Amino acid sequence: MTVETKLALTEQDVRSYSTAKQEPSWFAEYRVQALQAAENLPLPTPDKTKIDKWNFTDFPVHAVESDTFASLADLPEEVKAIVTDNQKNIYIQRNNTPAYLQVSDELTAQGVIFTDIFTAVREHSQLVQKYFMTNGVKTDEHKLASLNAALLNGGVFLYVPKNVEVVEPLQVVFLHDNAQASLFNHTIVVADANSSVTYVENYLSTVTDAVGIVNIISEVFAEDNARVTYGAVDVLAQGITTYVNRRGVANRNSRIEWALGLMNDGDTISENVTHLVGDGSYGDTKMVVVGRGKQKQNFTTKIIHWGKHSEGYILKHGVMKDEASSIFNGIGKIEYGATKANAEQESRVLMLNEKARGDANPILLIDEDDVTAGHAASVGRVDPLQLYYLMSRGISKQDAERLVIHGFLAPVVNVLPIEGVKKQLTEVIERKVR
């Protein structure tokens, strides 16, 4: 069943937005086609979560204008807290406005492109065209993918040329401080052959009465022998319905490692898929989640093995409190021909209240004989014997629970490469589980 949706924007609206952004004509046409396609495409169908009544299409305004920041000193305190003092390469998007960009001369000299998506479309049109929804996420997958392209109003483009190793992490903050704002962000990270890069993004709401929607697509490409570490901490406000799709394509002997702290307070559909295309490619997804209030969320994590000797690891730990409910779908898929592939996953859910719900579904789909695979899943409460042990050393029950929960969510906190972001995630966890 497909429900025809009347879209908030017309073709003319999209064209004029594109013109205002001085986009090349191919991109304007791309948007228009995607808009037309969106009308009839169905919503995505996350397993075990019915989203046909969720609002992904109705929002107050397409884009808001926000002030830019003249320097890092002008950032709001909440953002300052997550930006390390000597952060050399940083981009800040405020609602839909590219608000601050700093790129070191060193990176520029090496040919690294790190900029907002609009600038990239204008100034690096061919490169963007090569990667934009061609080999990662496709516009015709479902309505939300095509809407993302049609209504794109933010995002980042990062390109690391061949043989360039970027040692220090690049940081991006998507600041959401206008309650009316909606995000249709599209981020592309490309690590060309033999390169490496660490990218860390934050989605941060500093307003509480938000009425917009958020639709995020990130496409990550690790070319032969390249390495991408992608960290993300999402803290979007209650009232925002989020669709977030982070997808990776790993070529020969490349690595993509995800560390995702998904801490939104609104209903969220998160999809994280890594295609291990090349032989010897490696994918690692670590994801932690805290759900509270009446949040409904679905986290689908999938690693698809095409390459021989490809290795995929999924670790998902979720804490559910109050009346929050979440589905954790973990899928390891080994295609025919991916001999010697190894697919491992672990999904664990801790429930802190009677009414909290968590559902861990580990799935292995294997079309090749000569492989190894494994999964572990558990759903339960904080182990009373662990609490007893900690309390027997004088620690109060509340603090003992806190320790166990922080420990449970540590796998992502520990690997986030930016100190401020690590600290922020710890504080968000603290706030959410209290």
Add this chain to the structure above:
Amino acid sequence: MSTLVIQDLHVAIDGKEILKGLNLTINTNEIHAIMGPNGTGKSTLASAIMGHPKYEVTSGSVTLDGENVLEMEVNERAQAGLFLAMQYPSEINGVTNADFLRSAINSRREEGDEISIMKFIRELDSKMEYLEMDQDMAQRYLNEGFSGGEKKRNEILQLMMLQPKFAILDEIDSGLDIDALKVVSKGINQMRGEGFGCLIITHYQRLLNYITPDHVHVMMQGRVVKTGGPELAHKLEAQGYDWIKDELGIEDETVGQEA
């Protein structure tokens, strides 16, 4: 001087009575050993004093300097001065040994009076060295992937860091090789003194070769059935328990369940 008094203690697990009227008084500056065959209720005693959630005290009392221990939460018992070195310590993923120990120490201190990180690290380093533990154990997750011997040493490390009034050591010697046993004993002997009392629960005389107890008690059928000095442990080692059973007319010394 502090005193831990256990009077006519009855304890059940899953509705089955394990301890059937146990009496014991321990003062600081004393080391007591409780010996006895398997299944006589020794570990139940340890767990009941500390407040293990599965053990139900059906009657009797436990007091520490007159305060009713049984009415306290587990953490309050610890703060009052009790410590249990567990037979099977929990493993806690993601929580480092050092963070855990610092939380435990700070739980005994007022807010704003937390132990300084430098002082904590100094103490931890010196105690780990004393117990011949690898320094990296501080940053490993609490008991996770520790060998049996490492877990026992880690219990003694906690004991030395927390400096309780009374420690109960529940089969701290089980699964230890002789070198580890010596190290663990060294730690306990260092605690020995005015402000410290200890209850050692063991099957074996072996540990008592390194820690000489002041008093030795034999448990059978959920009670203390015989008490003596260190010579009692030697006699048990040499002659086993049958002579006590004969003396007291006991046929089956157990409480009918592994304790």
